[in-house]
Amino acid sequence: MPNKPLSPGAEHYDFILVGAGSASCLIASRLSQQLPDHQVLVLEAGEHIRDDPNVQTPGLQGRLLLNPAYDWQYSSVPEPGLNDRRVKHPRGKLVGGTSAINSHSVVFPNYEWHDRIAEELLSDSGREEWSSQGMRDCYKRWQAESSGPGVSNNEDSLDRVKTSFPRTIDVLQSKWTEAFEELGHATRTTGFTESSVGAVTVTNAVDSSKAERSHAATAFLEPALKRGNVILRTGVKVDKIAFDDALTADGKLNAKGIRYTYEGEEYTISAQEIILCAGVFESPAILERSGVGSKTVLAAANVPILYKLPGVGENLQDHLNCGLSCETHEDIPTRDEAMRDPEEPKAALLEYQQSRTGRMSEGAAYSFAFTPLQMLETASETHELIEAVNHCVEAESNPSLQAQYSVIQKAIESPKEATATTFMLRSQRHRDGEFMPKDTPSFVDGNYVTVVAMLAHPFSRGSCHISSDPSLQPDIKFNYLSHPLDTEILARHLRLIERLFQKPTFTAMAKPGGKRLPRSFPHPISSLEDAKGILPINSATNYHPCGTCSMMREELGGVVDERLRVYGTKNVRVCDASVLPVIPRGNILTAVYAFAEKAVEMICREAESGFSSD
Structure with missing residues (x-):
């Protein structure tokens, strides 16, 4: 259960991270070190499950999937291309997210994928940063390979996921x-x-x-919590982002905080910036409940529209x-x-x-x-x-x-x-x-x-949208083999x-x-x-859903720009698997970690000169 919140509006943070999954844990870790004077709140709907043999033991991964103690148990609608089968999609119901319940394999994207996304889907200002050369360090920084070369002195204090090859080749x-x-x-x-x-x-x-699983909670968030400027609150399901009534001078929505309900009471926690890391199914749902999304979807759910962004919840892909x-x-x-x-x-x-x-x-x-x-x-x-x-x-x-x-x-x-x-x-x-x-x-x-x-x-391509009944999980359609x-x-x-x-x-x-x-x-x-x-x-x-808040130009149906900022907003970002616009060739977790590293670079640059709405 979460700590009892203070009275509505009484809490204020520099950053609120919604979700404590793979990207969020990494971002919290890096911000705790690089911006020690900033206060970070991490809100997680699941629990912080520590020292659990089922999670720690690599060979017990099969006990986690479809187990309601560890898995949110999402499921698609009947898929016509798969003879109307419903496809179950496990997502981690604990701090560390799906990195704490997945099957461990570490497979990387290729240079060409990054270069084409940067060149063909982004605006000019983002192409160099998101190119393969702009991302090389991001893919190195999040992991420490046990049999690989040592990290450089200026990076050896970074929190990292531990990776390893098999001890013997059978x-x-x-x-x-x-x-x-x-x-x-x-x-x-x-x-x-x-x-x-x-x-x-x-x-x-x-x-x-x-010989234990290394995941985002153990690698990133637990060290961050010891530094004193990161607070974790579990058992909290976010309802929506609270925006100011008035737009900014340049016509954008300004988020003033996060709204959630706990024990029948509604609370708002304020922040300078909101970073959605709630995952491929929940990040678009939060945006839609907040009034950002497709006019048709929001009207069906009886949500007043604040910014028309038809790409929210669209472009769903999977391996x-x-x-x-x-x-x-x-x-x-x-x-x-x-x-x-x-x-x-x-x-x-x-x-x-x-x-x-x-x-x-x-x-x-x-x-x-x-x-x-x-x-x-x-x-x-x-x-x-x-x-x-x-x-x-x-x-x-x-x-x-x-x-x-x-x-x-x-x-x-x-x-x-x-x-x-x-x-x-x-x-x-x-x-x-x-x-x-x-x-x-x-x-x-x-x-x-x-x-x-x-x-x-x-x-x-499929979609993921909120239901007319807010108590239900989102409607998930992959349209496999369509x-x-x-x-x-x-x-x-x-x-x-x-x-x-x-x-x-x-x-x-x-x-x-x-x-x-x-x-x-x-x-x-x-x-x-x-x-x-x-x-x-x-x-x-392969349990690799992505794409529902894609990083693309807005005219192409993008939801976030090359700074991962939601179009039409001043201070709301998304960073999780939902921002991948075209699914990479292998397991997507490596890209999620690398995108989170890039998000931190951008956030820290902006923090040095004050928050920017450019």
């Missing part, structure tokens, strides 16, 4: 890199860099010195993935036994508790690969698909989508850039359970390796997985006559139509 992980070398692509280094093709072993957000599994020889160690034998997880947990070793001490996925379209097809087939993309971009009449599709088009045309990020799981995987008979067991006998293709830059190019590209990546399975490395590991998954199509893929048929019933989310 059989499947070593075979992963060999398989891509058989396709003619050498193993590459990981990190924020130019695009390259091939397999990589990535780090996970695991502190190897403790859709689909995987195939093949049965391996029994002597190849996988993690399938843990699914079938309840004693195995108990033994693994006991080993972890006694020595901090074993599978519970590491994340689930370290083996990734960046796979471009040119790896998938013959030259003529590649040309045909590129022509289809070109026609799509030229025919698009929506200026925002045309600009975004142009960014994606260039990635597709590049022989170096991933059209899917592919990764390996050392276990069987089932995503078609809803389409199997009710008595179908959850798991099948045997050991399996699963290869998953995650569509890097989907063309499909754009035909997503089906065309992702299906081709399933064919690439089949090619991997047919190469010597995988055939040597595969059990002769062994089973194939998904159970709804237990055969090798022999055609593009086979692959397309699997997608609606076996695709799943």
Whole structure:
């Protein structure tokens, strides 16, 4: 529960951060050090869960998702492209946000993605700062890789997430890199860099010195709370931003504070600046409840409109993935036994508790690969698909989508850039359970390796808007596979997985006559139509929603400008996954942290000369 607030209007802070997720924790940490004379309030709807083994133990990540103690349990509406399945979207219900419940893998965007966003979606004043070269330090600053080079003396006092590679490379992980070398692509280094093709072993957000999860709360907010100028208040769900009745001299809304209800009473806490970090679903909802958004959406919710900004809640994107599994020889160690034998997880947990070793001490996925379209097809087939993309971009009449599709088009045309990020799981995987008979067991006998293709830059777009009933969660529509190019590209990546399975490395590991998954199509893929048929019933989310408060020019449907300030406002920013205008190729958390680092740079520059409304 939160501390009992003072009387309405009695509290005042320099900054109020709404939400204590990944970006907010980092921003609070940096402000606490760089602006020690400024007071920062962090408001979080969840709780600060400390010293919880379920959160700390890397191998217990599965206990967190869909558990109401840790997860807000968002869900989409029925998705037509996925045979009307509702897709569950876990979001962290604790300080640290989703960084405290995710699956640890650290995958970076590429230089080209940043450069194209800066060049094609932002105004002139933001292009240099948001280019790849302008962002390089931001991607370095938030993490400390345990096996990497030491940080420089002037940065060694910064709070950082601890990342690490696997302690040992097992059989499947070593075979992963060999398989891509058989396709003619050498193993590459990981990190924020130019695009390259091939397999990589990535780090996970695991502190190897403790064998514990390293997340935003432990890395950033807890050290900040000890410095004395950051206050955390939990159990507080923000209703809306309170604006002055009068506009500023240049016609903008001036936020005077945050309004929330606690124990039946309404409170307003005032601040010089509001920074929304409430996440991809809640940041746009707060703006809409505050009167900033689409005229149609606000009218339906009976909210008076203060500033018409139709991009709020639009442009929702996510990484859709689909995987195939093949049965391996029994002597190849996988993690399938843990699914079938309840004693195995108990033994693994006991080993972890006694020595901090074993599978519970590491994340689930370290083996990734960046796979471009040119790896998938013959030259003529590649040309045909590129022509289809070109026609799509030229025919698009929506200026925002045309600009975004142009960014994606260039990635597709590049022989170096991933059209899917592919990764390996050392276990069987089932995503078609809803389409199997009710008595179908959850798991099948045997050991399996699963290869998953995650569509890097989907063309499909969805939305997230407040409901007419304020007590309900927002209406979330992803519209998965609503754009035909997503089906065309992702299906081709399933064919690439089949090619991997047919190469010597995988055939040597595969059990002769062994089973194939998904159970709804237990055969090798022999055609593009086979692959397309699997997608609606076996695709799943990578839990990477973003885009609902996009950083783009306002005429393109943007919600925040290149300083992350909400259009039409003087002193309201957004910084979380919602500001990513085009989803990056891999796990989005690295970009969220880097964007938060850039936000701090901007805020501190402005603070040195006083708050600015320019």
